[in-house]
Amino acid sequence: MKHLLLAALIALAPLPAAAQEDRQEIVDDVVQNHVLPRFETLAAQAQNLAQTAQADCKADSPVLRAAYGDAFDAWVAASHLRLGPTEVDDRAFALAFWPDSRGVTPRVLAGLIEEEDPIAFSPEDYADVSIAARGFYALEFLLYDERISSLGASGYRCALVRTVSGDIANLSAAILRGWREGYAETMTHPAPDGAYRDTGEALKALFQTLTTGLEFTIDLRLGRPLGTFDHPRPKRAEAWRSGRSARHVMLSLATLGDLAGRLAADAPALHMELDAAVARAAGRLADLDDPIFAGVSDPESRIRIEALQQMVIDIREMVRKDLGPDLGVSAGFNALDGD
């Protein structure tokens, strides 16, 4: 979607926003109980993935694929938290380069394999490689893509699988370290000369991860395969090669639902409404029973996927129009702005 048309909607916010100490409690809770556990899980699962790849690097190895799936799940659950440590050294970009509308990932991987580029023998050096050949989406090609998973010499591909897995583990560990050794403190203790000048700025940043996360699911995870009625694009679905497209939407609903609930801690009625909306969307998704959104091409099932997308749009609207004003924050500019 090239033109994510931007408009500045002006809305009246109700006057009373959450009190200062309540806002601080919300920030503390989100950091301690939403953010940190997710990056702990990611670091642990990524470490397990790297170790598993050392033991068995074959693309069709069930243990390796299972470890890959667990680590990818952990990433998706944390993927909206694009703050601080994920943005240092392009870590989140390197973990998750998608969408890849120009097919750069298979091109760069094929180049490395055909040339047997020695950079693939060290996870540390590998940080210099194009982000398109790093992270979970590159590993998906190495494990599941028919052409890439059988291209060139198996020994080299094996090294590549191990190195990409090791790089994922390094990146995930560095993000967790960043949160533990400073960024959690930075967010929960705003200071006039800090990255967050007051609690409101920290809260706004967390609120923004929620709205951007919802937009990612609406516009990319669902919007890309939907395409237009005349041009549905099933092959643009996220991670269809490993059959994970719908799973990612489910994981994102769960993790964003958790975050929304914590942000709505002081608004019980809204909290319940959000929970119910997320549950409805999750139920609709489960009913589709279509792991890679192949149904976008068939008018009958397409309607049901469009309805799911609309339900997520409704959640986002509830977040913007009700939750934001309740907290006294609004979303700022985000990385999906632009084209």
Added chain:
Amino acid sequence: MTRNFLLTTALAALSATPLMAVERAEVVDSYADIAAAKYEDSLIAARNLADKVDALIASPSAEALQHARAAWIEARVPYQQTEVYRFGNPIVDDWEGKVNAWPLDEGLIDYVDAAYGGASVENDLAALNVVANPHFTLSGQEIDASEITPELLSDTLHEADGIEANVATGYHAIEFLLWGQDLSGTQSGAGERPWTDYAKGDACTHDNCDRRGEYLAAAADLLVSDLEWMAAQWAEGGAARAAVTENPDAGIAMMLTGMGSLSYGEQAGERMRLGLMLNDPEEEHDCFSDNTHNSHYYDGLGVQNTYLGEYVRRDGTLISGPSLSDLVAETDPALDDEMRAKLAHTMFALARIKTAAEAGFAYDQMLARGDAGGEALIMGGVDALIDQTRTIERVVSTLGGDRIAFEGSDSLDNPGAVFQ
């Protein structure tokens, strides 16, 4: 209607300002004046480009090609400074794809190197080559392209098949026709299209020189007419001017939306950081001409001059008027200082890239894997742009209190809401 009424009332009550203060209405007026001047400059420069293109086709020579390329580079200077209007102004955003769409699958237009490949999973038409093919099938329809007209480009080819990479019109299509593909990867060097691609008779290289010339002329004419249309939107009585001036609060929201979205998601993210992280020269914004350092620089300048309310025209005239800066300084002088300092710092970082490129370190080279100097230059610009976005958000809070909510990347739900 009700919504706007409430809004106006609330904001009027809120912004009971002292006498002599800068009025929001004056700020949006000067914004519209400057936009009008930028588009008019872009139009003048595009007309000059079209003249040089006509001269190239009439009497092809290396010199004539060089003149056309120089005119293209000049035309980018005012145009890039208008990019700050894109994201906040729907009239601009809906239109800009015609003139500045990018990146493109250039094989749609003309011959390409074998390494380019053919049709891709994403785009069946990636290697269509209209210059070489007077007849082809598009989405099941027989197309007669025996005559290449502006209408063929805009109505049939542009975004054909619903694919955005099918860019048939605008600056980058013209750029490709003047320079050709840049095949030097992350080495120094732009496209090296020979002037004989436009030569007559036996001197013609790569075949179909007449059709190539027809395409180039049609694209240049179309650019002129598209810019005529946009300049009129900002002139007195134009729709784009009305959209920002009728409700000054909405106009100010649009100004800031444009500044923030261009700085962050578009320039820092899509245009600069992504290319660097991918080490991919095809992600260069002006990749055929190797003019990317200027494209970034003038994008940044457009953001800065929108805040400062001043613009130097291509004839040297300075246009200035009441600005966002004046408005912020009234309520929070420290924040105004912060905003000015950050914008100046961004321009410093972007000037470093421009200086290095002009001294011979091409933007492609900066993107090379493991090139620490290039990475530091580009990340200097990226970090500055991200940092200035934080301050733009603070300006939003200061000018709007809790009452102006800047929505993120989408108004699919109700795009017209603000503008009724």
